[in-house]
Amino acid sequence: MQSVAESLERLGDLARTRSVARLADAFEAAGHELALVGGPVRDALLGRLVHDLDFTTDARPDDILKIVAPIADAVWDVGRQYGTIGARLGDDTVEITTYRSDSYDGTTRKPEVEFGDSLEGDLMRRDFTVNALALRLPEVRLVDPSGGVEDLMAGVLRTPSTPQISFGDDPLRMMRAARFTAQLGFTVDDETRDAMVAMADRIEIISAERVRDELSKLLQADEPRAGVELLVASGLAELVVPEIPALRLEVDEHHHHKDVYQHSLTVLEQAIGYEKERHAGEAPDLVLRLAAILHDIGKPATRRFEPGGAVSFYHHDLVGAKLARKRLTALRFDRATIDSVARLIELHLRFFGYADAQWTDSAVRRYVRDAGPELERLHMLTRADVTTRNRRKADRLGFAYDDLEARIRELQEQEELDSVRPDLNGEQVMSILGIRPGREVGQAMKFLLELRLDEGPLGEEEASRLLLAWWADR
DSSP states (O other), X not given: OOOHHHHHHHHHHHHHSXXXXXXXXXXXXXXXXXXXXXXXXXXXXXXXXXXXXEEEESSOHHHHHHHHTXXXXXXXXEEGGGTEEEEEETTEEEEEXXXXXXXXXXXXXXXXXXXXXXXXXXXXXXXXXXXXXEEEETTTEEEOTTOHXXXXXXXXXXXXXXXXHHHHHOTHHHHHHHHHHHHHOOEEOHHHHHHHHHHGGGGGGSOHHHHHHHHXXXXXXXXXXXXXXXXXXXXXXXXXXTTTGGGOOOOOSSSOOOOHHXXXXXXXXXXXXXXXXXXXXXXXOHHHHHHHHHTTTTHHHHXXXXXXXXXXXXXXXXXXXXXXXXXXXXXXXXXXXXXHHHHHHHHTTTTHHHHHSOOOHHHHHHHHHHHGGGHHHHHXXXXXXXXXXXXXXXXXXHHHHHHHHHHHHHHHHHHOGGGOOOSSOHHHHHHHXXXXXXXHHHHHHHHHHHHHHHHOOOOHHHHHHHHHHHHHHO
16 A cells, blocks of 8 residues: 555545546535545555546435536436436546435345435445545545544455444445455455355345346456455355355365366466456456356266276366356346357367367367357467466477467468358359258258368369269268
């Protein structure tokens, strides 16, 4: 964390930005309080980039609209029932929320919202002390009723009230603790951790969409491992994504095998490393990260003890793809994400045969065809899946994949491999064979595609000759 002087200077700079100053002046002129609150204040004190500007005020939603509309480029109703109004001022998007005091009744998924009257009261209902910080405007005064600055300096996550009250009000805060552990590198204090364990089952009243969003934010952190470990250790993962804690397969003295849970966490870390290396500056790739942490979830269901003490997991790639599809659907992920993650898990073992016996051009074409738009992600996932401590084995696999990627590039240049199609289209097939649209055309097209994958580009004349020979032999 930066020095106190540097932190205060950053807070002052934040308060003087054009958007913040305009809002502060407008609310003061209208006779209402305004404070920058939560994440922006925390990040400024930590020396992190401030992305979102969240404000809180004693003004009610209708009054917020009246104050903001004349100075904003656009205004929208984010959730008036929750007291939140959104606005765009220049390049900044802001949200302004009336002081609140909301709570859950313990059985439903939606909070009961009551507007509050004081900034301090609003801060005490927030999730963690490091987020219960506010900067009063326009006087630029830091408000910290629960010791959040001290917790920031110590790198500790603690709730402003008792964790039982905080998590009882909104059980999703337990998942947020895991997310902030990953994003900020903080640790959870003992009382808060104990409450997460004791109250984990309360997460079941939270909607799948909110759980999905929190899990996604955690996985998109720079270093999500600690957050995932906290989800598992607290028992929360057992309720929201049980396939991950199930990876902790017992290892007895007779059947030694790799710790699948720790292996999966390492694959996640290594996949993020490849992602940053190959796509520096781009947004985190949620699809790749989901595939990395879930790629071996088929192993518990497929584990078999073989003669001689060996352990096998035959077809865990196919089983894992089905399990991932089922879990991500339950968490309300979108169809494109589900399809991509399932496809990556299904294909993540395909490469390892290449390292043992170099593939033919036909096999390389099929690898690219089957991966489709997920090829680049499959490259990263497959490389990340090598976690062996045997340096010779790791080098052999790495060199083999280097060779495979080189061959893919070479074939792509020669054959436009990304769009492999038969040498003849459906109309040509019907004309050559003298048939009408129907199942036989589909069979012929399938034959031509397999021919194309096996032999590469043939040209129309040779493809026609082979098609007629196939037709005659049917």
